[in-house]
Amino acid sequence: xxxxxxxAGFGYTRPxxxxxxxxxxxxxxxxxxxxTLLSSGPRRGxxxxxxxxxxxxxxxxxxxxxxxxxxxxxxxxxxxxxxxHKSVSRRHCEIRRVGDEYRLRDLGATNPTRLNDQVxxxxxxxxxxxxxxxxxxxxxxxxxxxxALYHEEVYQLATHDPLTELCxxxxxxxxxxxxxxxxxRHGRPLVLCIVDVDLFKPVNDRFGHIAGDGVLRQIAAxxxxxxxxxxxxxxxxxxxxxxLLPETGLEAARxxxxxxxxxxxxxxxLLGNEPHRLTVxxxxxxxxxxxxxxxxxxxxxxxxxxxxxDEGRNRVRVEP
Ligand SMILES: Nc1nc2c(ncn2[C@@H]2O[C@H](COP(=O)(O)OP(=O)(O)OP(=O)(O)O)[C@@H](O)[C@H]2O)c(=O)[nH]1
Numbered sequence: 001x002x003x004x005x006x007x008a009g010f011g012y013t014r015p016x017x018x019x020x021x022x023x024x025x026x027x028x029x030x031x032x033x034x035x036t037l038l039s040s041g042p043r044r045g046x047x048x049x050x051x052x053x054x055x056x057x058x059x060x061x062x063x064x065x066x067x068x069x070x071x072x073x074x075x076x077x078x079x080x081x082x083x084x085h086k087s088v089s090r091r092h093c094e095i096r097r098v099g100d101e102y103r104l105r106d107l108g109a110t111n112p113t114r115l116n117d118q119v120x121x122x123x124x125x126x127x128x129x130x131x132x133x134x135x136x137x138x139x140x141x142x143x144x145x146x147x148a149l150y151h152e153e154v155y156q157l158a159t160h161d162p163l164t165e166l167c168x169x170x171x172x173x174x175x176x177x178x179x180x181x182x183x184x185r186h187g188r189p190l191v192l193c194i195v196d197v198d199l200f201k202p203v204n205d206r207f208g209h210i211a212g213d214g215v216l217r218q219i220a221a222x223x224x225x226x227x228x229x230x231x232x233x234x235x236x237x238x239x240x241x242x243x244l245l246p247e248t249g250l251e252a253a254r255x256x257x258x259x260x261x262x263x264x265x266x267x268x269x270l271l272g273n274e275p276h277r278l279t280v281x282x283x284x285x286x287x288x289x290x291x292x293x294x295x296x297x298x299x300x301x302x303x304x305x306x307x308x309x310d311e312g313r314n315r316v317r318v319e320p
Pocket of ligand 1: 199201202212216237309313
């Protein structure tokens with residue numbers, strides 16, 4: 001969210017009967033009660049054939065599917081199942097598929113890996129086995145089952161925003177840290193966009209929070225339709241979204257943000273049975289050595305977003 005800024009070029013115009021109307025600060029009715037309508041829940045994925053799930057300790061609900069490549073579990077950002085706890089070694093253990101078997105191997109961890117409470121160097125896993133990694137306990141699930149579905153659902157609930165079904169703030173932070181570490185290590189470009197709905201408070205105040213929630217869902221759907229598979233889209237605040245674009249330079253990111261801005265501008269939002277127009281502002285910043293962590297990258301994108309708001313909203317601004 002961005003502090004109140006003067007509205008340039010967005011003065012209130014009474015909606016023509018058929019033309020979609022724009023929101024303005026003057027629509028505010030401070031008596032509206034806050035209420036959030038939950039969706040039927042995050043999108044559910046199909047159960048995986050074999051996976052390992054954190055059932056106790058740091059990273060609860062986190063899951064890694066085991067396909068053809070070994071799954072490394074550890075404290076390193078680069079681990080496939082990243083457990084950021086001091087009791088876990090950077091590369092603690094790995095699970096790999098060998099034919100029809102799944103094998104667990106300790107990778108020389110300071111706190112040795114334990115399988116069903118026994119120290120283990122290498123062992124074949126069975127369905128339901130418990131793997132202890134530092135102070136975290138994981139469960140191995142070998143095939144599609146009701147339990148795998150249950151863990152899938154717990155994981156989705158822990159990592160996704162129920163209203164928009166985008167990643168939630170906490171999950172975004174985790175994924176972003178991982179992508180930032182990877183981009184820095186390999187010298188790859190990475191850009192963060194922060195997207196904020198313009199004049200959203202008047203929507204809530206005039207039409208109620210349920211209508212406001214509908215707007216957030218509609219904007220999230222537009223966002224989802226525009227991002228690539230490797231991009232990470234999240235709802236990080238009330239009416240604030242973030243999109244992390246790996247392998248993307250500033251110009252490509254600006255084009256993406258413009259596409260998003262224009263798509264929202266062109267969208268019709270039905271509020272109180274009348275068509276309305278809404279807009280978003282976008283702040284963009286790219287990863288650089290001076291901005292080499294999530295917090296500084298977000299600060300820079302926020303500063304650009306602030307300028308976009310300050311200069312009249314419905315625009316994209318890039319932090320140099
Ligand atoms: N419907 C709904 N509203 C929310 C939710 N979370 C936050 N909000 C509202 O979002 C609004 C944000 O308002 P402001 O930060 O003042 O921003 P704005 O009116 O969009 O103005 P600018 O950002 O300056 O363009 C507040 O009215 C919050 O109550 C939510 O989950 N659902």
